[in-house]
Amino acid sequence: MDQCGDSAASEDGSCPVLDDIDENYTVRDCSTVEANIFSDEVEEDFSIDEPIAVDPSAAENANGLDPYIGREFESEHATYIFYGEYARHVGFGIRKRFIRRSKLNNEVIGRTYVCSREGIKLSRKEVDHPRPTTRLDCKAMMKVKRYENGKWIIIKFVKEHNHELYPHSACIFESPLINTYNEAPKSAEIDVSKTILLATKRGRPKKVQSTEKNCRNLFENEQREPLSIGDAQTLYDYFMRAQVSNPRFFYAMELDEQQRMRNVFWADTKARVDYAHFGDVVTFDTTCLTNKYETKIVSFVGVNHHGQSVLLGCALVTDETKASFLWVFRTWLTVMQGGPPKAIITDHHRTINLAIAEAFPQTCHRICLGHVMRRVPEKLGKACTNNERFIYKFEKCVYDSLTVEEFERRWKKLVESNGLLDHEWIQTLFEDRNQWVPVYLKDIFFAGMSTSRQGESVKSFFDDYVNEKTSLKDFIDQIELALQRSYSAEEKADLETYRRTTSLITGSPYEAQMASVYTMDIFKKFQEEILLIPSCTAVRVREEGAEVNYVVKELRIKRNGLRGVIDYEVLFNGYETKVCCVCRSFEFKGYLCRHAMVVLFAVGVFDIPSRYILKRWTWDAKNIDICNGSQDSGPEFVAKCFSDLRADSLKLAEESSLTKERYRTAKIFLKEALMKVASMEKVPVSDPNTKSKEAQRITWQQN
Structure with a gap:
């Protein structure tokens, strides 16, 4: 098997855009590496001094990134970096497909780079659960050869692709590599074809590429701490399942200095769509899972137009430091591809407060009132909490004060009469009163996500599925159930609203x-x-x-x-x-x-x-006028189109499920519609039930 001969660093010591990899491995669309089904193949012979005709018009019109026949390079490595940068700019992944060596001295004299979607995946009948193929027989490629003067020249270039391109989520980024990898990979017990890597250092995120070793380190490393190898495999398996059913599923990981997973974030398609509609108010909730590393599951939760909780993203954090929370907040905000929320609600946690102040300086931060009230018995002890009059007066002070002056007067009288003037927790609550007492926050819209009256409560999205005894494996098993029930509840509420049999009970x-x-x-x-x-x-x-x-x-x-x-x-x-x-x-x-x-x-x-x-x-909260809008691309446009079509699909499902004839008609219509839409983008579709869209992934390096 021929190995790539270039080193991972250029002569001047700077890191290349792409790490060299074995011929049988592929640099994928979104920072991934996958096993190549092809053996190392050799191209047809071509003479080393064969003249090449330069295309003058192409050379004249090309910008600095455009390949054209006759373009010269100083080295083979330069051609690889050039085509990789071009692929990043256009929005596709590349693979080293063919190599040509001299029969005299075995030196490399020719290379062919292809789109990562080149070729056709061979079927394996013995596989029970085959993975969705990403090969679409794309013909896009660039062929280069070395001349006697040592120059490398493009001798063939095919520009057209037969699939959608993603210039904003391309795989190759100009940043230092986290690791290099120069040895053949191990047996593929862990598929790295859809792995995303987040980098090692703390700070503001910057995009980088991922190599095969980076990906394997995530799931094959000993993972001594902070996550066990079993936890890592559990996460990986879940991400792979999610990618099949979610066309824009996203996940990201942060590593520590020893290349072990520290923090993980993920969000599905619906989370990103819902944030576009209901991202004005968000709750950030934390729950401890059972393992010796005290891993916490944190979730971003919003409220939809039915007043139901909707999940806007999840993360696992293995330490409760400001740096970890900052990484989660910045990752989430980047993935949502929108502005920060207008308001965010969290537990009363000093480290989270500091991270939010830095990550969302313009966002109104509220401490969950229910969380504060639940801690009263724990913090004040039996002397106060066993006193029914104290509890009554405390709740009256918090819930019934209509003005700031009224609250502060009642608070002072309450703490003085119960000897709490020097109580540290009481002092902290009063210092933070503008973040949790309703009278200070009445002018801020919270979508009913924080209690404003006595007796109200706000449940966590995972309240019925996770507790302090839940392991990570159990949580992953439960999260899919929680999401499915959430989706079903929203669909049911949508149908009830569409049918609308509201009874009026007053003459108002x-x-x-x-x-x-x-x-x-x-x-x-x-x-x-x-x-x-x-x-x-x-x-x-x-x-x-x-x-x-x-x-x-x-x-x-x-x-x-x-x-x-x-x-x-x-x-x-x-x-x-x-x-x-x-x-x-x-x-x-x-x-x-x-x-x-x-x-x-x-x-x-x-x-x-x-x-x-x-x-x-309102019932049409997600409906928009797509045709008359000025925007026709981008994540916000995609989110709006998704929601609009989803609403119409629900109506179609309701009408079509009444009889067999209606059902058959709808199935035929949907199949024809999908084939027609797919053909408009020149994306081959053989089966309308195929779920082979890839996840959208990016990688970051943090300074």
Whole structure:
């Protein structure tokens, strides 16, 4: 077997763009290496002094990256780097396909580089679960030969590909290699054809390429710490399964100085699509898994238009350092390919706070109120928590304070009367009060993801699947079940909204208006506000031009069964038809409160103004006008198209599943549609059920 003769470093000591690899291994589209099904083949003979005709027009019109027949290079290695850089720019992977050696001295005198999708994968009948092929018989290639003067010249170049190109996710990046690899690979117990590598040093990410040894190190290394070899294999197997079913599944890994996995991140297609629609508010949740390294699973969770939790990405971290959290945040933000969230909710964790302040400086960071309240018994001890009056007053101070002044007055009285002035945790809570106390955050939209009232709770996405006794293997088994149930719940809610059999239970014009606008789940929450309107009375207290101040008196039943009246200040602007309540329900949850609607009714506004109807809560939250938009490419466009088509597909599925005839008609239609769409991009499709799209992967080096 011929070996590549170039070293991993250039003569000036700088690292090349690509690491040299064995002839039977392939540098893949997205920083990967895969076993070549072909043996080492030799091209047809060509004379070493054969003249070559230079294409003048191609040479004149080519830019610095374009190959053309007759282009000269100083060395074979230079041709490899050149074609690799061209492939990165255009968006495909390359492979060293043929080699030609001199019969006189066995020196390399010719090379052929091909697209990584060249060739046709040979079938193996004995394989029970064959992997999806990535070979599409692509003819794109570049052939070079060495002349007597030592120059290497392009003698053949085929530009056209028969598949989609990915210039933003190409595999070859100009950065130092993490390792070199000069020996033949071991038996392929672990397939490295779809592996992505994240690099070793801490800091802001920078893209680099991955070599075969890099990939194998991830899953074949002893993995003494921080992850065991069994954990690594479990992750790898899951990623391989996910790539088959998710056309744009992404995963990334960070290694420590000994090339062992430290942190891992992944996100599927739906997570990236959902972030485009519902990435305004995100919860960052951490859960400890059972192993001797105390690995934590961290998840990014959003809320869709049904008020359901949606997973926006996962990561495993093996240490709770600022550097690890920064890596996770920056990786996630890059993968989502959008701006940072407007608000993020986390546990009360000092290291996470510091990392968020650096990674998302413009994002409003809120500490989960439920997390704070659950820790009260643990932090304050029995002396306070066994006192029912203390618990009642603590909750009243936190939940019922309508102004900052009211909260701070109640807090001071509470801590003084219970001897907590010098309590360290209480002091820390008060210092961080603007991050967890509702009265400080009422003007920030949180999509209902953090508790605002006593008795409310927000569940983690994996609450029903993961606990402190869950191993990594068990978690991987459970995550697919959790995701499937999440997808099914959303589809069910979509269908219920489309069928819409909402029953109106009051005569309110606002109820009738929003019944056909909001999704079923959000409408039910809005309907709760409608039902409480009769308990409210609006009293005009002051008028100044277009602005009118009201006090809405709401009758409440207290815990002890006694009645009480709570006053809410509401400001109405007649010129702009704006209404603002001191409870800030709209600002916090995204729909109007009963107090605001009482005032609207009092001034004769019987339709809720459009500014108070958030599209993210409506039945068509994911629907867009693709045809009339100016954008026709990029990740955001893809996400919007995906969501729009998915909504139509649900309607088709509902109508087509009623009878066998409808079902058969829909199947024929879908098969024809898929074949037609695929042919438009010149992508061969033999079976509409084929799931052979590759994952989208990038690699980073951190400084």
